[in-house]
Amino acid sequence: MKKLLLLASVLFIGISGWAQESTSAKVAFEKETIDYGNIEKGADGSREFVFTNTGLEPLIITNCKGSCGCTVPSWPKTPIAPGEKASIKVKYDTQRVGQFTKTVTVMSNASNDNVILKIRGVVKAIDKVETVPVKKQSGASTLQVK
Numbered sequence: 001m002k003k004l005l006l007l008a009s010v011l012f013i014g015i016s017g018w019a020q021e022s023t024s025a026k027v028a029f030e031k032e033t034i035d036y037g038n039i040e041k042g043a044d045g046s047r048e049f050v051f052t053n054t055g056l057e058p059l060i061i062t063n064c065k066g067s068c069g070c071t072v073p074s075w076p077k078t079p080i081a082p083g084e085k086a087s088i089k090v091k092y093d094t095q096r097v098g099q100f101t102k103t104v105t106v107m108s109n110a111s112n113d114n115v116i117l118k119i120r121g122v123v124k125a126i127d128k129v130e131t132v133p134v135k136k137q138s139g140a141s142t143l144q145v146k
Contacts, residue, residue, distance in 0.1 A: 025082070026055035027110045029117065036092070036121025045092035049117050053080045055110060063107045064088055071102040071119065090119060097125045 029051045036047070053059035058079035066073055070093040076086045090104055101120040107113065 023056045025053055025057045025059035025080075025108070025110045026112060027059055027061075027106070027108060027115060028052050028054045029115065032115070033118040033120070034090075036119065038122050038124055039094060040126050041094060041097055041123055042126070043094050043123075045094040047090050047092075047119065048087040049090065049104075050085060050087045052085050053082050053110075056082050057109075058082070059108055059110055061088075061106060061108045065105045065107075066090070067103040067105075069093075070096055070100075071104060073104045075106070088117070090117070092119055092121075094123050097123050 029049055031049065034047045034049065036045075039045075058081055060079050061075045061077075064073035064075045072091045072093075073088055074091075075088045080086045088104070088106065092100065092102065099120075099122045101118065104117040104119070106115045106117060108115075
């Protein structure tokens with residue numbers, strides 16, 4: 001009798017968990033990694049992660065957190081209906097020269113409740129152009145690139 005009760009409990013819990021997951025919201029990203037490639041210092045560091053709610057309930061994103069202060073995410077604050085697309089915008093501070101790999105953790109009510117998005121790339125310093133004054137024969141000076 002105890003074995004039968006234990007088996008029934010296990011089956012009930014398993015079926016309940018399966019039913020809950022299959023009817024909940026689910027977030028599916030088109031890409032979970034964005035590669036900026038080589039970009040210049042001061043370039044536009046904004047990118048978008050597009051996603052769809054592939055579940056059967058409205059998706060509510062409760063928070064998005066960048067791995068450091070140089071990665072700032074913004075996300076929809078209203079529920080995303082089943083089948084609807086939306087995006088999470090990420091802005092990376094391109095004033096920092098060098099290679100970077102950062103993450104954004106997306107927290108929601110979805111069955112896959114914590115999703116980690118990645119951005120990576122290399123910020124290159126802009127070569128400075130030096131100029132020096134050059135005198136023309138007429139006496140007026142102009143600038144010449146060195």
